[in-house]
Amino acid sequence: MRTYQCRVSGHPLYLENTVCLGCGTPQAYSRAEREIVPVRPEGEREAGRDGGRGASYVDPQGTAWWPCADVALNGCTWLAPADGALCESCALTRTRPNDADLEGLGLYAETERAKRQLLVELDARGVRWVPRTEDPETGLCFDLLSSRAEDVVIGHADGVVTIDLAESHDAYREKVRMRLGEPYRTMLGHLRHETGHYVEGLHVLGDEERTRRVRALFGDDRADYQAEIDRHYAEGPPDGWEASYISEYATMHPYEDFAETFAHFLHISDTLETALEQGLLPAGTDLSGPFGRVVVDVWVPLSIALNQVERSMGKPDLYPFVLAAPVVDKLDLVAELVTS
Template sequence: MRAFRCRVCDNPLFFENSVCTSCGTDLAFSREERAIVPLVDGGRYVDATGTEWFVCRNLNLSGCTWLTRTAGGQCSSCDLTRTRPADGDEVGLPQFRVTEGAKRHLVVELDTLGFPVVGKHEDPAGGLAFDLLSSVDENVVIGHADGVITIDLAESADDQREKVRVSLDEPYRTMLGHFRHEIGHYYDGQLVTDGPLRERYRELFGDETADYQAEIDRHYRDGPPADWPQRYISRYATMHPFEDFAECFAHYLHICDTVDTAAAQGLVTVSPSAFTSFRDLVVGVWMPLSTALNQINRSMGKDDLYPFVIPDAVLDKLDFVASVVPGTDAPGASEGNAGAARP
């Protein structure tokens, strides 16, 4: 995440701050300015054009600090949530708060990289919506279908998520990771498989028309191919081209966000914008940075922060993913890929 500072006292701020811990100023996040701004008169902000903005009505419900144009209204991020726990759900509501925080993080990153974020309330056919469901009284399957991303709120709890991670033998499982993977499925359909990049997509990921359920059954029956570490980012990616793309899309977001954060915090000495392809950024910055971060985690007795190895075949896939950002050229287009990685 970017390094933010209070506009009143210049104190360092974090993305989630609703109050400056130094001067006590009430704060909100302006999606338009991509900045944390000071509030006056109990939750109002006036931008440079004289336009009035108001803090989202869901501040106390979900911790949302984003601005909206309507007093008492909800922000553009909250508009994307189609289903949430009922007001009386004592288990689901605290989990909803954590999950909404991860969703806001995702939306900011998509904005930064240039991906369109259009809700189903604006575009019922092609838009995006989130069903954030509590699995206390029903079975919830995390997934994507026709622009609707379903998330199990129970995975916001560390113990539940870790239990699932261990049972599935996964190296990494986080709420933000779920959002990044599922949004990859959405943009696969929106930007890739029905467009001019389809041929290159199939060269890298395979034929997406392969029977999805049959491939899933094969995976859980036979496991991944023996040589999967040379061709895929994870075992899960071997199931079907859709899953391979979504896994690579998630890692593209992991890498972009972490490198941008490291640059904002002064942890890397080379600007990400100096690289002419995403592949070069991964090799030149991400690989040494992730190695250092893994070593730091080990110094604290923790598991590796990034427990993955990126082979050459996956580098090609990541470079392709970087090329699908709207406004970029064909795979490997240096200007587009460098722009996608710029803080």
């Protein structure tokens, strides 16, 4: 969650800003530049040679960009490559609530906001992904479904991430979290975890050497998935799981362990960069190098401090997890593999 800067006034901007509060200039996010850029509102755009509406923004390479076509539907703040087109984030959504489902559409907008943050994180970390339009068999896409009309199971299969939009509702999500005894549950967390399954398929599975290294730490992913899930829900996590796993959910199957670890890689790396940006870490703190070292030297002390701040307000810990040495090794390997 870095701070951007208005190119007109120099005033601070944040990821979802649509206008600069310093000078009133309309703003939008350019994924091509990874920056928030000033845009021209529709009434001030010069018509193009084809007689259509002029571009909202022209980047330094001379490429024209327009507001995402879903700006009115879900509040999208990204630029799209053509007039009336979807931005790269909204284009990943394969299924959404129908226009008559007003409750579902409200939750859909919040979920799209979290998805845009996820994609900014992946870009910042250098985690490659391929959209479904380029790889129809296993490319990444999202089914954002409303459980108001049907049962929805959050999950991933062959690049398709399925999300229950009800999880954007704070009261519902907290009810589920309490029922399952989880220490942490957010929409962004769901998106990070399920995308972790996709990332493992793209960056690890299919490469013999990478698969061997992951299996050495996470276990053999060829274990029967359904049998392992049934075992988990029947027996619970194994005794002493905290010594080797980041969460109870990670003990289900090596696939889940990898996805949970990937999600925490994003939790930690994004929060560290935000803390550095906001002055919560000493200027010049080194966040490069082996991720395991960063976790031990920087993240653990910071997370303890942040947890204490939360407790001072009578709130639960910000990061309610203990990172044993084998977990740090897993985080280090995931960070290496998905960013190279």
